[in-house]
Amino acid sequence: MQPRVLLFELMSGRSRWLAERQAVLSRNVANADTPGFRPRDLEPAGFADLLGRKAGGLEPVRTSPVHLAPAPPERGAFRTVDAGGAEASPSGNAVALPEQMQKMAATELDHQLTTHLYRRYMALLRTALGALQS
Amino acid sequence: MDLESAMTIAAAGMKAQSVRLRVTAENLANAESTASTPGGDPFQRKTVSFANRRDAATGLELVTIDRYGVDRSPFERRYEPGHPAADAAGYVKYPNVNPLLELADMREAQRSYEANLNALQLARAMIGRTLDLLR
Numbered sequence: 001m002q003p004r005v006l007l008f009e010l011m012s013g014r015s016r017w018l019a020e021r022q023a024v025l026s027r028n029v030a031n032a033d034t035p036g037f038r039p040r041d042l043e044p045a046g047f048a049d050l051l052g053r054k055a056g057g058l059e060p061v062r063t064s065p066v067h068l069a070p071a072p073p074e075r076g077a078f079r080t081v082d083a084g085g086a087e088a089s090p091s092g093n094a095v096a097l098p099e100q101m102q103k104m105a106a107t108e109l110d111h112q113l114t115t116h117l118y119r120r121y122m123a124l125l126r127t128a129l130g131a132l133q134s
Numbered sequence: 135m136d137l138e139s140a141m142t143i144a145a146a147g148m149k150a151q152s153v154r155l156r157v158t159a160e161n162l163a164n165a166e167s168t169a170s171t172p173g174g175d176p177f178q179r180k181t182v183s184f185a186n187r188r189d190a191a192t193g194l195e196l197v198t199i200d201r202y203g204v205d206r207s208p209f210e211r212r213y214e215p216g217h218p219a220a221d222a223a224g225y226v227k228y229p230n231v232n233p234l235l236e237l238a239d240m241r242e243a244q245r246s247y248e249a250n251l252n253a254l255q256l257a258r259a260m261i262g263r264t265l266d267l268l269r
Contacts, residue, residue: 015264019136022260026140026253027186030147030197032246033154034184097249104256111260115267122267 010047011118017045018111020078025104028083028095035091039100041083049078137264139194140257146196147250150184153199154243157182158236165231173221177229179205205230 021042028039062069084094157180167177185200207230215224 016136019140019260022253022257023136023140023143026143026147026250026257027195027197029246029249029253030143030150031184031186032147032249033151033242034186034197037186097245101249101252104253108256108260112263115263118267 007121008118011114011121013045013049014114015111017042017049017078018107018114021107022104022111024080025100025107028100029097029104031093032095032097032100033093035093037093037095038082038084039095040080041103043079043081045078137257137261139192141254142192142194143196144250144254144257146189146198148247148254150197150199151243151247151250154182154184155240155247157202158240158243161231162233162236162240165229165233165236167229168217168219168226170219172219174219174227176209176219176227177231179207179229179231181205 024040024042031037031039085096085099087096088094161179164177169176181203183200183203184197186195187198188194189196189198209227209230211225211227213224214220214226217226220226
């Protein structure tokens, strides 16, 4: 019997999202003085996004072996959105450093939470395995 | 991995800011550099501009130097007939460098450098915590 434990999958999806967000935010900070640069952010990921699944989309059916196989669903591709406020410097740059710093700190804290949960869950499994041995 | 690319991006930002700091230092150092010939043009203030470009080696969008330019604002003219660079009327052209502006620019470069360093440290802490899961 295989219990459907999605928690690990969910947590690795979550940390992928957090890592990608950190990369996007790093790019915003690096371009804090680039003329005309608008900051970006990752779209908040839903449950299906984190599991790397499309939520109920239509897919073509292969009716002949000579048909091309559909491309496998892309994992780890989260959508980026424009995150610039209305305020921009005279050079057209809309990056607000304090806002970016706050977002980075929030991402880091979320990552901390995810790794702690992962560790706690592992300890739970280890306890269960230990009970088996005695 | 995304966290490593976050570190690469932040490092590119630090590099760009250090180039800016170098140009600013050049301007400050040459704030009094007059021409060597009578009536010639002195040192012209340099500027640097950044751009976000895709790096072919890593496939990442990194901040790079877009171009170096010169400030075309007029030079300051002072009446110093004894100066070796003075023209026939006794005027010497001094560079169009405003030390106050350069200092403000330097401080801004320092702040942006620190922000990038902060981003790098955060990504590094996150990688470290992920690796700690192995223990």
